[in-house]
Amino acid sequence: MTSPFQQNLLPSHPAPAIGPTPVKSINDNGLLYEHPAPTGATSPEPPAIHVLDCTIRDGGLMNGHHFEDRVVSAVHTACAAAGIDYMEIGYRASRHDIASGQNGCWKYCLEEDIRRIVGDRGPGPKLSVMADAEKCDFREDIPQRRESIIDLVRVACYFHQIPIALNMVKDARDKGYETTLNLMAVTTLSESQLDAALPLLAASEADAVYVVDSYGALYMTETRRLVEKYLAELSATGIRVGIHAHNNLQLAFANTIEAYAAGATWLDATMGGLGRGAGNCPMELLLGFLGDSDYRMPPVLRCVDEVIEPMRTELKWGFDLPYLLTGLYNIHPRGAIAFNAAGARGDIGEFYETSKAESEPSLRPNPSAAARRIP
Secondary structure, eight states, rough: OOOOOHHHHSSEEEEEEEOOOOOEOOTSOEEEEOOOOOOOOOOOOOOOOEEOOHHHHGGGTTTTTTOOHHHHHHHHHHHHHHHSSSEEEEEEETTTTTTSSSEEEEEEEHHHHHHHHHOOOOOOOOOEEEETTTTOHHHHHHOOOGGGSEEEEEEEEOOOGGGHHHHHHHHHTTTOOEEEEEEEGGGGOOOOOOOHHHHHHSSSOOSEEEEEESSSSHHHHHHHHHHHHHHHGOOOOTTTEEEEOOOOOHHHHHHHHHHHTTTTEEEEEBBBGOTTTTBBBBBHHHHHHHHHOOHHHHHHHIIIIIIGGGGHHOOOOOOOOHHHHHHTTTTTHHHHHHHSSSSSSSOHHHHHHHHHSSSGGGGGGOHHHHHHHHO
């Protein structure tokens, strides 16, 4: 059951409307509340939520995609038992000029490797792979949907790669897949770049376009602004908006539910928050918030406790000071990953100065300005 607070903040999971039902609106505090529907009116059915687990795909960035089959199988089993809508099992990347053993099999997600985990696809989540622009020979690496066990292809790109990404989305759609377009590192884009990008994305064949906080630099007010900006451009075309958050500022969960309250319906999360660097929105938090009408927490809790958490010492994901600094200064976490991987830990004060010097002041989030916008 959801608490009264949850019910006030978020719309319930979709159910067919029967007769006049309350209309949900956003008040001055950014919360969703109900007021009576006009007499004789029937509320439209709210858009469906799509909860997507990307534990293996994003977590693979911390171990070269070398997950044992038992880990991938445990995550898939938990997703199925929990009622999670999609599981992203890894990347679909080119294997040209790659040394044998350089990456684990979940970097490439060959059909035979996926089938080794899920068999012939009984009940369970739809399966997704991510294809990075310029890192996937998509015309040959992605077969026709009828020949694949994959349901969804998520295309990820940076601003300068949008033309390639649009071709990749069209190719996947023509082959019969569901598609999303994930525009990465949104916090590094100027407003003019975003204004140029969104009309192109609105003309795409994607089912959803994601707000991707690659560097974990977003504050909640900015998350809401971006989701509303995306929706203003995309809604007329029927394209939904998604959120993919990183936890450098310990705001991944807060940003995810803020995005949902603002209208995002594709929600990414990972078990135990496992993901690159500071990690992602924890699935167990998201499901706990959404309530038990449609999702079940115990399978996820057991997977986190028995399978995911025992890997934390080795993989070293999650909030810490170096990741805080790369998020605070809106820069790629590669420096923090290297800092943590060094045999002898460096000086955190020096890392602070290095991170600050690397950042672009005009693109640096301003937390005091964000705070002033909070009612």
